Amino acid sequence: MPHRESDRLDTPPPQKPKMTDCPDNAAAPPPHAGDDEGEVESFIAPEEAAGVRLDTFLGRRQNIHSRTFFQQLIKDGRVRVNGDVVPRSHVLQGGEQIEIEFPPAESPWPHPQDIPIDVLYHDDDIIVVNKAAGMIVHPAAGNPDGTLVNALLHRFPNLPGINGEKRPGLVHRLDRETSGVLVVAQNDRAMAILSRAIRERQVERAYLALIIGEPDWNHTRIEAAIGRHETMRVKRAVDGGGAKQAATNVDVLARASGFALVRCRLESGRTHQIRVHLSHIGLPILGDELYGGTVQRAMERVRNAPSSLRSVLQRHTRPFLHARRLRFRHPADGQWRTHEAPLPDDLNVVLNALFPTETIAQALAGFEES
Secondary structure (H helix, E strand, C coil), X not given: CCEECCEEEECCCCCCCCCCCCCXXXXXXXXXXXXXXXXXXXXXXXXHHCCCEHHHHHHHHCCCCCHHHHHHHHHCCCEEECCEECCCCCECCCCCXXXXXXXXXXXXXXXXXXXXXXXXXXXXXXXXXEECCCCCCCCECCECCCCHHHHHHHHCCCCCCCCCCCCCCECECCCCCCEEEEEEECCHHHHHHHHHHHHCCCCEEEEEEEEECCCCCCEEEEEXXXXXXXXXXXXXXXXXEXXXXXXXXXXXXXXXXXXXXXXXXXXXXXXXXXXXXXXXXXXXXXXXXXXXXXXXXXXXXXXXCCHXXXXXXXXXXXXXXXXXXXXXXXXXXXXXEEEECCCCHHHHHHHHHHCCHHHHHHHHHHHCCC
């Protein structure tokens, strides 16, 4: 019998092109696709790193790998500081953009781990999860365990072998710091049907984002090709290398104090699409350091605001991007299903600091409108 905590059986929507969402949210690759490439991690060096050698800082930063491990990565050119390959003796100043390209993982088989996950719904064909921010979806070089896949294998042991060893059951993905709803297939038939639905744009994924700036429009469609950034492998850019066409529909739900709460729905599924497109039009997502949504930029908007609001914004440390709604036809009966993930506490704290309770309620009600 199915287990339901947050699902709806819907009537078919009007016949119009379905929106699909992004990046991170593109359909998962076929078995073994990209397995010969390592994972790339990007972050900003903290102020306390000033005066510390690069290899020393990296060795202290993680408990998984040693300083010797990072020295080899630096020697191999797998570590960049502000886009440049530097020697291991390079001394940091603090504030630099550091990129680490980890080598491919040696073992393709993830192992089950008893990690808490929020399962919104499951039956014999699908699992719908509310992924927490900070959780990586599947194992990769540099992150061999502690992922959503490891947690799923503990709770649902029949997943191995579906869609390749590293990504059993994964139909699509979310970025590490993006929270929200995600569907997983429990068998090969469900995987094939859901993967085809995503390719044919018959899955709607709607996201909630808080942007820095107040647009003078209520709705816009951003159309700009997205490809790889010229120097930063972890980043994407408009008209970058191998750019492919992409379009994002954005609706403003609420405005306040130099910020706007928006709903994003995509007509394509490029990596980081929502983040790239919003940054491209000068409205980056709050907390998205990679694409310009820095704390400093946010604080410029609230110079004269109460200290309580300024404190909340200073403490917010990840992109305010949440996969709130997922809508698709169930692979078993073809009926439309809608699954929604509630906002996590860290995002609610920001909203409550910026908007009155009534405004938040009206905005979330507006999110549900087609």
